[in-house]
Amino acid sequence: MSKRNQHNLAGSVRCYGGDRPLHSRGRRDWCNLPSVLVEDIASRLLRYDVSEYIRLRAVCKEWRNCTAEPREGDIRFRPRRWIMLSNRTDGDGRRFLNLSTGACARVDLPELYTQYLETSTEGLLLLRHKSSHAPRLLNPLTRALIDLPPITMDLGSAYDVWTGLFVCASRVIYAGISDETSPPSVVILMTDGRGRAIVYAKPGDRRWAVMDDKPWRSLPVSYRYSSASTLHGRFYFATLEGNIMHVRLGPEPRLVPVVMNQPMSIDNNMFSYLVPLDDHHHHGGGMLMVRYCFSLENFGAGSRRILKRQMEQKKCRWNPIQVFEVDLAGETILPVQDIGRHRAVFVGEVACFSMSARTFPCLAGNAVYLGATGVCFPPIGVRYLTDNTVDPAFQFATEDERIMAMENRGLKGYRQYRPELNLLPLARPCTLQEYLVCCAGLLGGVKD
Numbered sequence: 001m002s003k004r005n006q007h008n009l010a011g012s013v014r015c016y017g018g019d020r021p022l023h024s025r026g027r028r029d030w031c032n033l034p035s036v037l038v039e040d041i042a043s044r045l046l047r048y049d050v051s052e053y054i055r056l057r058a059v060c061k062e063w064r065n066c067t068a069e070p071r072e073g074d075i076r077f078r079p080r081r082w083i084m085l086s087n088r089t090d091g092d093g094r095r096f097l098n099l100s101t102g103a104c105a106r107v108d109l110p111e112l113y114t115q116y117l118e119t120s121t122e123g124l125l126l127l128r129h130k131s132s133h134a135p136r137l138l139n140p141l142t143r144a145l146i147d148l149p150p151i152t153m154d155l156g157s158a159y160d161v162w163t164g165l166f167v168c169a170s171r172v173i174y175a176g177i178s179d180e181t182s183p184p185s186v187v188i189l190m191t192d193g194r195g196r197a198i199v200y201a202k203p204g205d206r207r208w209a210v211m212d213d214k215p216w217r218s219l220p221v222s223y224r225y226s227s228a229s230t231l232h233g234r235f236y237f238a239t240l241e242g243n244i245m246h247v248r249l250g251p252e253p254r255l256v257p258v259v260m261n262q263p264m265s266i267d268n269n270m271f272s273y274l275v276p277l278d279d280h281h282h283h284g285g286g287m288l289m290v291r292y293c294f295s296l297e298n299f300g301a302g303s304r305r306i307l308k309r310q311m312e313q314k315k316c317r318w319n320p321i322q323v324f325e326v327d328l329a330g331e332t333i334l335p336v337q338d339i340g341r342h343r344a345v346f347v348g349e350v351a352c353f354s355m356s357a358r359t360f361p362c363l364a365g366n367a368v369y370l371g372a373t374g375v376c377f378p379p380i381g382v383r384y385l386t387d388n389t390v391d392p393a394f395q396f397a398t399e400d401e402r403i404m405a406m407e408n409r410g411l412k413g414y415r416q417y418r419p420e421l422n423l424l425p426l427a428r429p430c431t432l433q434e435y436l437v438c439c440a441g442l443l444g445g446v447k448d
Contacts, residue, residue: 030059035066042067049101050077051141070142075184078177079123079141081278083351085435087444094444096140097435100278102359107140117444120351121175122230126188133163137186148186149201149208157195158210162188172225172349179233180250187235187247189225196225200249211247213255227352229274231287231328242272242291242333244326258331269294273347274326277354287326288354289333290347290368321368321383337385341365348440349373355436362432369433371441372396372423381437394437396423396446423447 038056042063045052050070057064070077085095085104092108115127115136124146125138137146151162161171171192178185178200187200188208198211228237235247236258244259262272275288323345324333339345344363345354348371357365368383372394382391423446425434430446438446 031062033063038063038066046076049081049098049103050079051082051098051103051105053077054141070139070144075179077139077142077144079139082123082141083353083439083445084120084125084140085439085445087447094140099353099355100359105141109138109140111138111145118173119175119443121177121186124177126173126175126186128162135162135188146203148203149205151199151208155197155199155208155210158188158190158197158199158208160195161190161192161197174225174228174237176228176230176235176237176247177233178230178235178247178249180248184233185249187249189228189237191225198247198255200247200253209253211253211255226271227273227347227349229276229287229352231276236274236287238272238274238289240270240272242270242289242324244274244289244333258328259326259333260331262333271349273352275345275347275352275354277343278356287328288336288339288345289324289326290345290352291322291324292347292370293320293322321370321380323368323385339366339385341386344369346436346440347371348437348442350443351440353440360432369437369440371439372437373441394434395426396434396438397426398423 042053042056045056053067054070057067057069081100082096082098082105085097087094092110092112093106094109094112096105096107097103098105109125111127114131115129118126118128118135120126123140125140127136127138128134129136132150134150135148137148138144151159153159161173164171172190174189176187176189178187181202183202183204185200185202187198190197190199198213199208200211201208224240226238226240226242228235230236235249236244237247238244239262242259242262243257246256246258248254248256271292273290273292275290277286277288323336323339325336326333339354342357342365343354344357344360344365344367346352346369350371355363357363364382364384366385368385370380370383370393379393380390381393384390423438423442425431425446435446
């Protein structure tokens, strides 16, 4: 238990203890604390982090009896700021990290022997059974499993993409949880080279519903998903060029355009990533968008001259990165050059998140880290917003030279469908930055 929580515990004892002695002959009777006191301590710990709440309940039977058991689907017990830091330790072990507090936990996940890890949302793992393809949500901290309806053949392209019948390097699956329904609904975005679909369902439903996206297809924008994020119980996704859509489930399910008319991507040379900000470090929360471009043609003449000059000075390839603040109320995005001198942002095809450089001093503040999806991709490692400079990409090795050859030929997505083939750091021990850029870009992260 952290010093902060120990302080809260001590304060609670003084507040509720009154004149009643809690100890006899120098020994405190912790098991028989007043139930109202234990409940108050538990609620404080739960607001701080669900893992601290679980530790409190593990102390003794008496404390478990007067606190609520973590239930399936209860939003209070979502491990929102926890990510899987590495895809294999010893045996079934996986290493998890809390992005807000810095706490680490080793969790055994025997479920991954029989189920694929498809993606994660708010700390929950979306699994697909290897034989039946049945989807489930797993809370890695509470061990709660939520069964979801089967994705059946009558769902058309959703079934093809979900089951992986046509393995494609462009296969992408995102998931989110919408609190606009009761109980909350799970939303899955799926796309590959052959089809795409948005489906949603609540635990207990008999089948998935397919979101009608025909009105969206009539808009002059691409409808390839680039990233997704949940904010204040609502689920959003961004297209390649940075248009943002709200998957609204209540009262009538439909796609609601939020930010539109962004510059069209030329030959899919642009990716836009939505980054939810940590409520611990940003009052009220919010979202950033990081736009990663392959071409300088997306910038004005003045910006192009600056970027080309830096490219010549550094004698390296330049891939521009822009950062925007998302104004959902105003339905626009605003360019920013400063995201806070203590904030680091990680973006990639698997996850996007922000962290505090105060909590993690090894990270650079006011900087954007690009996720590593392959041995040499992307060519930028860190973009420093303070002086508009960049660091080269982090370098990794792989266990299979055939995959390295494929990725060097441009098939960077191939690794996602061979989870047993892992990225390895070039040197040990692995740094936290290497762990995190792999978490952002590669499902399951780096191999421990």
